[in-house]
Amino acid sequence: xxxxxxxxxxxxxxxxxxxxxxxxxxxxxxxxxxxxxxxxxxxxxxxxxxxxxxxxxxxxxxxxxxxxxxxxxxxxxxxxxxxxxxxxxxxxxxxxxxxxxxxxxxxxxxxxxxxxxxxxxxxxxxxxxxxxxxxxxxxxxxxxxxxxxxxxxxxxxxxxxxxxxxxxxxxxxxxxxxxxxxxxxxxxxxxxxxxxxxxxxxxxxxxxxxxxxxxxxxxxxxxxxxxxxxxxxxxxxxxxxxxxxxxxxxxxxxxxxxxxxxxxxxxxxxxxxxxxxxxxxxxxxxxxxxxxxxxxxxxxxxxxxxxxxxxxxxxxxxxxxxxxxxxxxxxxxxxxxxxxxxxxxxxxxxxxxxxxxxxxxxxxxxxxxxxxxxxxxxxxxxxxxxxxxxxxxxxxxxxxxxxxxxxxxxxxxxxxxxxxxxxxxxxxxxxxxxx
Numbered sequence: 033x034x035x036x037x038x039x040x041x042x043x044x045x046x047x048x049x050x051x052x053x054x055x056x057x058x059x060x061x062x063x064x065x066x067x068x069x070x071x072x073x074x075x076x077x078x079x080x081x082x083x084x085x086x087x088x089x090x091x092x093x094x095x096x097x098x099x100x101x102x103x104x105x106x107x108x109x110x111x112x113x114x115x116x117x118x119x120x121x122x123x124x125x126x127x128x129x130x131x132x133x134x135x136x137x138x139x140x141x142x143x144x145x146x147x148x149x150x151x152x153x154x155x156x157x158x159x160x161x162x163x164x165x166x167x168x169x170x171x172x173x174x175x176x177x178x179x180x181x182x183x184x185x186x187x188x189x190x191x192x193x194x195x196x197x198x199x200x201x202x203x204x205x206x207x208x209x210x211x212x213x214x215x216x217x218x219x220x221x222x223x224x225x226x227x228x229x230x231x232x233x234x235x236x237x238x239x240x241x242x243x244x245x246x247x248x249x250x251x252x253x254x255x256x257x258x259x260x261x262x263x264x265x266x267x268x269x270x271x272x273x274x275x276x277x278x279x280x281x282x283x284x285x286x287x288x289x290x291x292x293x294x295x296x297x298x299x300x301x302x303x304x305x306x307x308x309x310x311x312x313x314x315x316x317x318x319x320x321x322x323x324x325x326x327x328x329x330x331x332x333x334x335x336x337x338x339x340x341x342x343x344x345x346x347x348x349x350x351x352x353x354x355x356x357x358x359x360x361x362x363x364x365x366x367x368x369x370x371x372x373x374x375x376x377x378x379x380x381x382x383x384x385x386x387x388x389x390x391x392x393x394x395x396x397x398x399x400x401x402x403x404x405x406x407x408x409x410x411x412x413x414x415x416x417x418x419x420x421x422x423x424x425x426x427x428x429x430x431x432x433x434x435x436x437x438x439x440x441x442x443x444x445x446x447x448x449x450x451x452x453x454x455x456x457x458x459x460x461x462x463x464x465x466x467x
Contacts, residue, residue, distance in 0.1 A: 128144055206231040
């Protein structure tokens with residue numbers, strides 16, 4: 033059972049936030065494995081979800097950006113997917129809530145909407161659990177893959193859909209005074225107010241996690257079920273969602289299986305979203321597609337510091353159809369290298385961030401700084417950028433021209449060049465020397 037949130041950065045009690053109340057995520061972490069360094073490979077909803085479900089980078093699987101109209105990006109028809117492989121091998125497949133990838137021929141379901149929810153995401157987390165009860169009853173003990181896409185804590189217009197009540201959900205309101213302002217945002221009243229709303233949406237999301245885990249227990253299937261909790265990408269604030277910064281790529285990842293001998297493990301591997309499909313397929317003992325860009329996490333679940341999990345590649349092209357800003361890169365434990373394919377463009381903000389009171393405040397005041405980053409540096413980038421994450425975890429200083437960079441650049445350029453070639457990046461034009 034895969035539980036995927038919408039725009040949730042690793043903000044939870046189990047991730048060290050003392051303000052927010054997330055007892056269900058915290059319990060899942062105690063009973064399972066919490067990954068401390070988990071990352072999406074593209075900080076945009078549809079593209080990221082396609083990576084999760086196919087095990088392929090989004091520039092390979094064809095889901096370059098949002099699935100819903102008017103953007104209308106679709107995964108390639110020949111692409112593999114978890115539900116496609118599962119259904120072919122007699123496994124019951126179900127989708128509840130937000131799916132946000134197309135087409136139905138690739139993402140095939142026995143239970144739920146043929147294309148999943150590709151419009152407004154659901155926030156009725158108790159209702160989603162009731163749907164899960166119906167799914168479990170319908171499959172009559174068969175092996176299953178259930179995909180649950182929460183609508184929270186995505187923005188809803190200019191807020192976070194907190195103005196109304198939801199069935200069986202306790203409305204927990206947070207004070208702007210108490211929230212933790214991340215270092216990439218200005219500490220301003222409107223930012224704190226939006227963060228308090230964001231915390232409330234995460235609180236509701238956590239209650240939904242609890243409802244779904246309860247539904248699994250009641251079904252009698254918890255004893256044979258892999259449970260994954262994750263997010264598509266980071267928080268819906270400028271300098272996070274839609275960006276290459278860790279504030280956009282870093283996500284929660286909690287994995288639990290009934291076979292774990294050690295529980296409450298904190299795993300420090302650099303996990304990334306192409307790892308999810310191989311993990312799920314291995315658990316279900318299904319044949320993996322010939323091409324996968326990740327590796328199963330099952331063999332390393334109970335290890336704190338597994339070897340060979342120290343770097344990953346990321347790729348982003350579109351958010352919405354008018355948010356075109358292709359970039360490719362590599363992140364290691366110590367550095368991040370980014371190749372911006374069209375640096376003459378301004379890095380666009382997703383529409384929900386552009387309309388936020390946080391961004392309106394930055395624009396109206398003409399803030400030179402957004403937290404510790406220069407506002408201009410968030411919007412405008414060089415052809416190549418390199419960050420030392422040990423000295424500069426907030427990614428404020430591009431060291432591409434420094435003596436330190438000389439030895440690293442040769443390696444990173446070649447690694448990214450090879451990554452783009454090996455994964456058949458359509459934007460890779462090696463024969464013209466532009467790769």
